[in-house]
Each structure stands twice: as structure tokens, then as C-alpha cells.
Amino acid sequence: MALVPDGDDDFQKEILELFAQEAREWLGHIHQALQELRTQPDADRHVALIKTITQGLTNLGGSAATVNLPEVERATFALLPFVESIRDPVSAPTREDLASIQQNFQYITTALTEATGVSVTFSCGPSLNEIPLDSFLNQLRNLGMTRKQAAEPGRNLAHLIIQKIEQDAQGGVSQLDRPTVEALLKGVADADDAFLSVVKQRLPVISRGVARLKTKAQDAGFSAGEFDSTFREMSALQAAAQNVCAASVMEFLNGLRSFLTIVLQRRITVASKKIEAVESRLTVVLAMAQEWVQVGRAELAAISKLLPT
Numbered sequence: 001m002a003l004v005p006d007g008d009d010d011f012q013k014e015i016l017e018l019f020a021q022e023a024r025e026w027l028g029h030i031h032q033a034l035q036e037l038r039t040q041p042d043a044d045r046h047v048a049l050i051k052t053i054t055q056g057l058t059n060l061g062g063s064a065a066t067v068n069l070p071e072v073e074r075a076t077f078a079l080l081p082f083v084e085s086i087r088d089p090v091s092a093p094t095r096e097d098l099a100s101i102q103q104n105f106q107y108i109t110t111a112l113t114e115a116t117g118v119s120v121t122f123s124c125g126p127s128l129n130e131i132p133l134d135s136f137l138n139q140l141r142n143l144g145m146t147r148k149q150a151a152e153p154g155r156n157l158a159h160l161i162i163q164k165i166e167q168d169a170q171g172g173v174s175q176l177d178r179p180t181v182e183a184l185l186k187g188v189a190d191a192d193d194a195f196l197s198v199v200k201q202r203l204p205v206i207s208r209g210v211a212r213l214k215t216k217a218q219d220a221g222f223s224a225g226e227f228d229s230t231f232r233e234m235s236a237l238q239a240a241a242q243n244v245c246a247a248s249v250m251e252f253l254n255g256l257r258s259f260l261t262i263v264l265q266r267r268i269t270v271a272s273k274k275i276e277a278v279e280s281r282l283t284v285v286l287a288m289a290q291e292w293v294q295v296g297r298a299e300l301a302a303i304s305k306l307l308p309t
Contacts (some may be wrong), residue, residue: 019067020118027109030056034105038098039306041135042142043089049085054080054130060108075111079104100304131176131307139306155245157188157291157299178307185300191244192293198240199249199289202233206256207282209233213263213275227264231257246292249285256282 029197033049033056041049061076082101086093092099113119144158162182165176209230234253259278263270 015067016116017118019063019069020112020116022063022256023072023112023116024118026056027105027112030105034098034101036135037086037093039131039135039139040092042138045135045138046089047087050083053083057083069111069115071111072108072115075104075108075170079108082142131178131181133176134164136176136306137165140165140303143302143306155169155295155299157296158303160188160245161185161303181307182304185303188244188296189300192296195240195244196238196289196293199286202237203282205233205284206230206237207279210256210260210278210282213270214272217261227260230260241289244292246289248288249292252281252285252288 030053033052037046037049041205057076061073061080064070064076065074082097082104086097086101140158140162144156144162163183164184180301209227212226234257238250238253238257241253256278262268
């Protein structure tokens with residue numbers, strides 16, 4: 001039974017305005033949930049979003065029936081089967097699924113505008129630049145846990161990106177955009193490339209410095225100052241490794257620095273086999289750095305896939 005009596009124009013207008021205001025709020029929640037579904041959230045969040053959409057549609061359709069707006073009622077309840085088809089969180093909704101839902105959502109707003117005279121419009125979909133903050137952080141955390149459990153060197157770029165985003169959020173940022181995230185990922189990739197370049201440039205100089213110990217070990221009068229360039233190269237390489245948190249490379253260089261410092265300060269004569277063992281370890285540093293960068297590139301690719309398309 002309709003709530004609005006016939007022939008009372010003022011009362012009917014007031015009721016329709018109140019309904020339109022309420023409907024706008026419900027549609028806003030539905031619209032936001034549809035946007036977030038495009039980001040393929042985790043299963044729990046998917047279920048919560050479907051619940052939000054279903055409740056909003058049920059409330060809107062029921063209220064439309066109460067105020068005698070059959071076109072709005074029909075358009076609203078017509079969307080429910082489409083939402084039901086993507087209820088299962090195991091199967092991510094396809095572009096076609098979301099396009100159909102969005103089209104039917106637009107039918108509701110059109111019917112509402114025509115019935116009430118109040119313009120209710122939403123964009124046909126989220127901007128490719130907009131990324132829901134909470135949803136994206138949850139996806140990164142899930143990815144970080146997956147990568148942590150993998151049998152790979154201990155990189156966790158997802159955690160690094162989360163820290164950066166959370167710092168921005170503390171500064172008042174509540175919405176991410178695609179260029180911002182892509183800039184973060186590019187910054188990490190550029191730092192990795194710079195690190196690998198430094199390794200290739202500095203490692204040969206360090207190796208030559210270590211090799212000189214074999215010759216100098218036979219000359220009791222070598223000067224520590226002769227190895228200043230070796231230490232400078234190590235410092236540059238350590239800084240580059242620290243910038244990308246390459247723990248294995250930093251650990252090796254710290255050990256090498258301690259070894260050289262003790263040998264030079266105490267003028268210790270080191271057996272050739274010992275020096276050759278250090279040289280052999282140095283040849284592995286490049287492979288360690290390359291592996292670190294390769295793991296990072298795989299993580300960056302995985303994070304990129306989380307961005308809405």
C-alpha cells in the first residue's frame with residue numbers, strides 16, 4: 001500500500017524529496033562498494049561489499065514501493081540477480097559482470113531522477129586513477145604474507161610500500177591514485193637498477209684491492225693508505241646496498257671491511273689461500289645482487305597486478 005495519498009501535491013513533494021535524499025545515500029554506499037569490487041579485494045572484504053550492495057538495494061526497493069514509485073522499485077530489484085551472480089568470493093567478477101551491474105545501476109539512478117525530479121548521478125565506474133586505500137593495503141598485506149612464506153631471499157617490497165602509504169595516510173591522505181602508486185614502484189625499480197650498476201662498477205676495484213694483499217703480504221712494509229680507494233669503493237657499495245636493504249650484500253661487506261681493517265692496522269700477514277677464499281666470495285657478490293634485484297622485480301610485478309585495470 002502506497003504511503004503517499006493522491007491529490008495532496010505539497011505532501012507528496014515533501015515525501016519524494018525525503019525519499020530522494022535517503023535514496024542518494026543508499027546509492028552512494030552501493031556505488032562505493034561497486035568501485036571497490038573492481039580492485040578484487042580479499043574474500044572477507046568481498047563478502048562484506050556484497051552485503052552492503054544487497055542491503056542497500058533491498059532498502060531502496062522497499063522504500064520505492066512504499067512511496068509508490070514502481071519504476072524505481074522494478075529497476076532496483078532487477079539489479080539483485082546480477083549482484084547474486086558475483087556473491088562467491090572465490091570467483092572474481094569479470095569486467096563483463098561489473099559492466100552489467102554498473103549499467104543496471106545507472107537504470108536505477110535514471111528512474112529515480114525521472115520519478116522525483118531530483119538529479120541523482122554517479123560516474124559509470126571508478127576512475128582508473130582512484131584506488132580505495134583500505135582495500136589496497138589489505139591486498140598488499142596478503143601479498144606480503146605470501147611472499148614471506150616463499151622460498152626466496154628475504155625481500156618484502158609489499159611491506160615497504162605499505163609503510164610509505166601509511167605514512168602518507170597519517171598526513172591526511174585517504175585516497176590513493178594510480179600515478180602515485182606507480183611512482184612508488186618506479187622509485188623502487190630505479191633504486192634496484194642503481195644498486196646493480198654500483199655493484200658492477202665498484203666490485204672490480206674492491207677485488208683488485210684484496211688481490212694486492214697477496215703481494216703486500218710478502219712485503220712487511222705496506223701502508224694502510226694504499227687501500228684508501230678500496231675502502232671508498234666499499235663505502236659506496238655499502239650505501240647502495242643499504243638503500244635497497246640488500247641484507248646479504250651488506251653483511252658480506254661489513255665482514256670484509258672488518259677483515260681488511262684488522263689486517264692493515266695490525267700488519268698481519270695473511271696466507272694466500274685465505275686471501276683467495278675472500279676473492280672467491282667477492283665473485284659471488286654480483287650474483288647475490290642480481291638475485292636480489294630479480295626477486296624485487298617479481299614482487300613489483302605482483303604489486304602492479306593489484307592496481308585496478
